[in-house]
Amino acid sequence: MTDTAPRNRLGAESSPYLRQHASNPVHWYPWSEAAFAEARERGVPVLLSVGYSTCHWCHVMAHESFEDEATAEQMNRDFVNIKVDREERPDIDAVYMAATQAMTGQGGWPMTVFLTPEGEPFYAGTYYPPQDMQGMPSFRRVLGSVAHAWQNRQADMLEMARALTDHIRESSVRERGQAGEMLDLTRPVEQLARFYDPQWGGFGGAPKFPSPTTLDFLLTQPQGQDMALHTLRMMLSGGLYDQLGGGFHRYSVDERWLVPHFEKMLYDNAQLTRTLLRAYQVSGDTLFSGAAQATLAYLEREMLAPEGATTAPKTPIPRASRG
Template identity: 70%
Template sequence: MPNRLAFETSPYLLQHAENPVDWWPWGEAAFEEARRRDVPVLLSVGYSTCHWCHVMAHESFEDEQTAAYMNQHFVNVKVDREERPDVDAVYMAATQALTGQGGWPMTVFLTPDAEPFYAGTYFPPREGYGLPSFVRLLSSIATSWEQRRPDLLANAQALTEHIREGSQPQPREGELPEDALARAVAHSARLYDASLGGFGGAPKFPAPTHLDFLLTQPDGQDMALHTLTRMLAGGIYDQLGGGFHRYSVDAQWLVPHFEKMLYDNAQLVRTLLRAYQRTGREEFAQAARETLSYLEREMLSPEGGFYSAQDADTPTEHGGVEGLTFTWTPDEIREVLGADSDLARRYWNVTDGGNFRDPHQPSYGTRNVLHTPTPLGELARDLGGDVPGRLQAAREKLFAARQSRTQPHTDDKILTSWNGLALAALADAGRILGEGRYLELARRNAEFVREQMRLPDGTLRHTFKDGRASVEGLLEDHALYALGLVALYQAGGDLAHLHWARELWSVIRRDFWDDRAGVFFSTGGRAEGLLTRQAQFFDSAIISDNAAAALLGVWMGRYFADEDAEAVAHRTVQSFHAEMLAAPTGLGGLWQVAAFLRSPHSEVALIGTPAERHPLERELARHFLPFTALAPAERGAGLPVLEGREGGGTAYVCVRHACQLPTRDAAELGRQVGALEG
């Protein structure tokens, strides 16, 4: 019989709806049940495309005996970390405090008052990996609850107080030194892998927020560009279908963890487009197009929203096999390509020995993750003939064959925050590449979010699934979607999008800003059922919500002459300046804010109809201007930067409140804005 999760919309929760475990969703009812039965709560947190979450579910949560013990001794609560990042963040802090590390699946034991007293991540069904078996752990916790409860409660209270203290930043004042940006770049250089790109050793994550910061710094851009180049040649990039897998398990960007996340791909599209502006290198633009094609093909909902993620595992009769959809044997290549298989095997480095095996499914053998260690130009010089054309034909045939395979599961919930990242990527692609279909997708996304996920008071919901928007919107939802709207205004010139971003800024200031501490909290004042509110400043896989909100504040200051908004952004940097200096690579978002605040006030107003603006916009798209307020409009009204401007396809370039002569000539515009590029 299905358990209570059958009534939820989260794909992750629904994956566990037929477990023999008597799961409860997160909520007061579960804790009331724990108080009634006088038992602890077992909190299990994961997400639908998490490989080790699947492993633990199969080993333990689908096992009748294990489930019976869980049901007898605990109230069991299952949480989708993507649906409730606020819950995840609180108990991840507890897990890290107790174990020194974190990850998913996350397993936390709580009192009926939601206070944690023991935590870990994955636990195997039998002792191994230096861990106790899950059943042994359950027995130990249950016994301790019966026989040593005062000790457990004392530990829970102490840990809860530690989490609360750590999440309540104290008011601080301080300024970054004059050479702070240079110091941040120098710190990155010390961690930089000059041979393979990226920072540190294995595993390697894309870290687009940090790459975006480096691209704004003349001494940092080469590190970012080389990292992107190595990623595009590696297996972390889907060589056939476009898009990026979640991370590389090695230092070479070769073998990925095969999940594909909306947030990675949306952010990396913007990073690639910025790299294209910096260099003019077509491979960056082409990778952005291919990644957007992947998102449109496999992640776009009928309503216009984008789904969250795709699984690492391919379903088979023997269970999930990681990477099976994406990997190849030489025989499979020969079967699809025939005479051209030798060229394809050489280009994508397909060998008899292979480079990947799922350790949990050894019967599927060793297979090949496609990657391109030999540049196409070098291969064409060696072999002559139409090598690029032959390889493009091979790519299309292999992709068609791959599409006929069983595909990984797609998590089809729609998250506002991650859709904000996708909105920004589409808007930038439309503006920089000059391809209108991206703008149409962006406008459709904005219309969907406005109609389905915005409440009458202007606040946003966090998630949408099966026609229902739910979960109170977080700071990340309001800040990231507003930043996407700023990008959409810059690309399309519809002032309504910028004014909607300003509305969201007002919500952020009202519901998430703490003036005493000088930080933004991740949850609103109405957040219920949480031990504490947290202020997040380290970038995770996405830019931190404090950095996103501060960036939005600077944009509001530049567009609307809102000195208070820019002052809030400056105060946020002041509040975290010590952390920024201590760990620059983990706070790329706040370093972008610092760089933005130190950049000269610069605006480019483009007045005229879309047709009149077009040649000027195409010239402007060639230039890397991350901290310039681009202001397209049909008439000179609606923003301070537009007031008094005349139309007819005229550009006005202003720096530090001093404007150059207006121009209708694209070449002259290029000369004027060229001075703004760092």
């Protein structure tokens, strides 16, 4: 991506990741009500692309597709296009990652989600190559298929979006009913147990992500604590955890937590530090408190910015898409 003159609405954004896309021929919007208003006015779906600055495949897809004039022309013609930095808007990322995982059984970045003009997701994926390869459709093929379905089977797409949104709402763990009503959390623990790897810990196969929020939940449930504690011990014994410098890498490319994807994120390590401290409270195992201290030392040494941070006002998520 080059630092040429802006060709879309991202040039004045506070996020460096969004500004990197300002010279794309894609008519990107930042997350805003104006983008959804244009989609409603034009009667076209929204293409939401979520990524972050140190995401390798985000930059690959940007170079292959978002910098390509022909692909951008197709995107601009058939969609209103929104770019989101997940580090700036983790709230948006969380909502649409839940939809992506529900539709595909997996998640990751770049995340590519197609929405109705009301913000409801109806099709999703992650990275798409510029040409068909290894069973994966090309990005332009996906664009054409989604646009054709919207034009010819819009009622079906809207119904699919409503059904998916309702499913995500019903699956969310939140307060319901009258004060004092107890939620039955046995079912989500049982569902996680079906995907649990009893040998290496974690859930599912490679690649494996730490998933601190899942571990936090399991640590609160007597039936789930052993899964969480074993997973954390296996993570700490492998290459996902930096044995010399402290801190956790983004994810493991194998099922044993042995070979990491060599990038460390501030928010991952912040969340995992809290998870380690909760694991120490539950188990009394100083392995967890020691790793938490080493991770905090790493963050202070390597990720503390002397100039501090700035915040920007946040546009809310459309009501239809809130979990």
